[in-house]
Amino acid sequence: MDKAYQPTEVEDRLYKKWIREKCFLGKIETDKPAYSIVIPPPNVTGVLTMGHVLNNTIQDILARRARQQGKSVLWLPGTDHAGIATQTKVERALKDEGKSRMDLGRENFIDHAKLWRDKHGGIILEQLKKLGCSCDWERNVHTLDEDYSRAVISAFVKLYKKGYVYRGQRMVNWCPSSLTALSDEEVIMKPQESILYKIRYQILETPGAYLEVSTTRPETIVGDVALAIHPDDPRWINLQGKHVMRPINPQAMPIIADEAVEKDFGTGILKITPAHDRLDFEIAQRHDLPMLEILNPDGTLNELAGPDYAGMERFSARKVIADKLREDGNLIEEEKHQNNVGFSERADVPIEPRLSEQWFLKYPRVEEAKKAVKDGHIKFYPKRWEKTYLHWLDNIQDWCISRQLWWGHRIPVWYKKGKMRSDPANWHISEKPPSDIDQWEQDEDVLDTWASSWLWPLATMGWPEEEAMGEKGLDYFYPTSALVTGPDIIFFWVARMIMAGLEFKGRPYKSDKAIPDSEIPERIPFNDVYFTGIIRDEQGRKMSKSLGNSPDPLDLIAKYGADGLRHGIMSIAPKGQDIRFSEERIEQGRNFCNKLWNVSRFRSMSAQLEDNSILELIVLRIQGDVLNEDDQAILLRLVETLDQVEKLYGEYEFNAVLQTIYRFFWNDFCDWYIEASKARVQESASKDTCLAIQDICLRHILLLLHPVTPFITEELWFLLGFANGNSIQGMAPGTGAELLEKLSIGGLQLDTNVLDEMEHIRELVTSMRSLKADRNLSNNREVAFSYVASDEKADILSRHSKSILTTVGGSALNRVDVAPTGMPALVTPFGAIYLDLTVGVDLSAEKARLQKELVNLEKIVQSVKAKLNNQAFTSKAPPEIIEGARHQLLENEAKLNETKEALSALT
């Protein structure tokens, strides 16, 4: 074995072996419980980020743990076609060649995009393999696969037939950069420093009188059709029915009254631009005002804006029109103003509210989706996201699902050629095109990407084809066991998958009929949802490509190993909190692996390895009469650790799991047990027993760690002889009770009292080390110690004296009747312990130290005494707390006396 663990070779070799042995295939084995996870499909052309590392490490931990527990596990991988993102990338590449998608035409463009996808796509999947992800790669799914596409189209048709899908002329969020409509969820509100312009409009009926109106968007004045006031606003009550002159492209416009006007904003008068503002649109509809559309799809002004402005880009037009207003004396005031502006999530440009004909979806199963979470059929971890989820569902708006893109699932709607498209009589909506296809033309649009990925848990498992569902095990693996994702897509994806599952899984219900409660558990797509935190950089900024602050996970893997990266990232991932990334933690992950490697190496160097393939065989090597307190204590701590880990996994407390294992492995096992057993392994009487205990501990440590660090644990599993040819993957660490039972077949009974005793011994050892260290004697093994103690305590000490001296590094531990004079001392659970020094003691420094301790102890004794004398405490506090306080008092009083004695012995 190498002195330092070398992950690269091990990881590549073992991953190949696991694939070769088909360890990750999700098999339908009805005699076993199923455990399934569907991966949140990354963008097909994306690359691995730290967010993916976190997310997928967690999924892998869950999958591997379930495999250890003997479940039949399916972790289903795949990728998302990511409509806008991918199309944008492909178009950008085309642009570099001087071409546009229009030059290619739809079909050529899609072929081109597919080539692009096949070339750049799937990189991320290879990266996941490097990370060690145990996905069933034979079931890899892409959302544009033929089967998957059929499912998407089928869902659309089903929803249309049930009346959930409709086409309508509506205000939508328009992205002038991507040239498509977006859903509300794809609009990011960002606070912006804008200018609030106060503009005057002349009142026609009262020449010379003006109304002042505030707006941040003066370029839309050319689209104004009215001014509006609140009907209850006393300032403007007599303006109703009068008219004003539009200051740009002068034209008379009515003044109307509408309750939607905000009285307190600006002057309380609102300009109405119906075609370019959602609220204005609603008001205009109520008042039967004309729509004046002055913007082109790309955000430039059109002919209706007038010859002076036509063709001008929207933000230039804003300046030009403001200048014109100023020139004409119609601009009263400009002030800085912070407002929220909606940006396109993908293109990051301000969106334009625009009147447009689109396909909309009225969400199915909203009530049932709420119920599924409220009634606990779906559990969120952490729970507080439930509130966010329910709030969104309570305020849910219809979903604009058509996108003016080519990369995606083309909407299965055909229109009669030459007829009105808005009339449903001229529609053919079906999975199959009409038979007289040349009489029809298909809708040019594609579906929102999320309108395909919301079917992910269903469509990846064969839905809606009966045969495919059987083959892929929909009934066996669905609902999936857990979903692991970020809270940023709770609306985009999580909520929508829940609604899709409720609507489509199982037998159909009419849209006005609720799904019966009894069917909710089998229709929901997953039982648990674990929301990860968002990974931030060391300054707390969100990691992003544009900031360049995200490290490349592959670099980290090369530097620290996949196991090191996984361990590191998991140890800093508190439940539901954002994660501050730090490379130091990844380094710690690597160090952890190295420590594990070395303690295993040490074990293999101590003696020939025995047959370790079955736990019982190891247990039988233990001789009950040789078993000492160290042995008992480490086994008891192992029992505790097994149970704690089990419990913490149930609550998805991953970093607590890691901490628990770390403590047992590093502090209890390496720092204490291994050190203490060094002497005993040298003696033939205790050697076998001691090594057997080491083997039991190592075996369970490997099993506990395997989900987190799969490579090194598998490697050591073989090297330490636990394997007997079999991978660690199918072995469970088991519970504490199971371990106790196995131990009992060797006739071993553990006494939990030794835990306290060992705790005291460890305190003693720490004190003794400290006595030495403070005098720079830590490398001197010839120092002697003396102590004064009762018979009972002396008895314990004599039993442990050997390991105490080994671990402390001392030559003798002598019991004396009276405190020796002039020696430095510390008070321990066993009384005062004296460092036997013949020379060089700084008496005044020793005194000062003991004096300080004395003050501290007196303070504690005082406060506990006061507490016990307080009748309110003794009458109200529970008995065990009072008992604890009494105990504390006795203990500290004893210490106090010892300290006094040690102090007086100094002089």
Next chain:
RNA sequence: GGACGGCUAGCUCAGUUGGUUAGAGCAACUGGUUUACACCCAGUAGGUCACAGGUUCGAGUCCUGUGUCGUCCA
């Protein structure tokens, strides 16, 4: 404007239903290559638990308010 979350050692964070003297890792400092590991070991120091009130025998923990940072929704 509303909702949620954070504020504990220099840094990153634990701290379960209120109950002994508030913990860990990293960093710092001191010492150390003793038959695993310097990717290591031992030791030391470091905290008015954001602030102000309140409930309680007892508050980091519960309640109210304030500040501050962040996220989401308007």
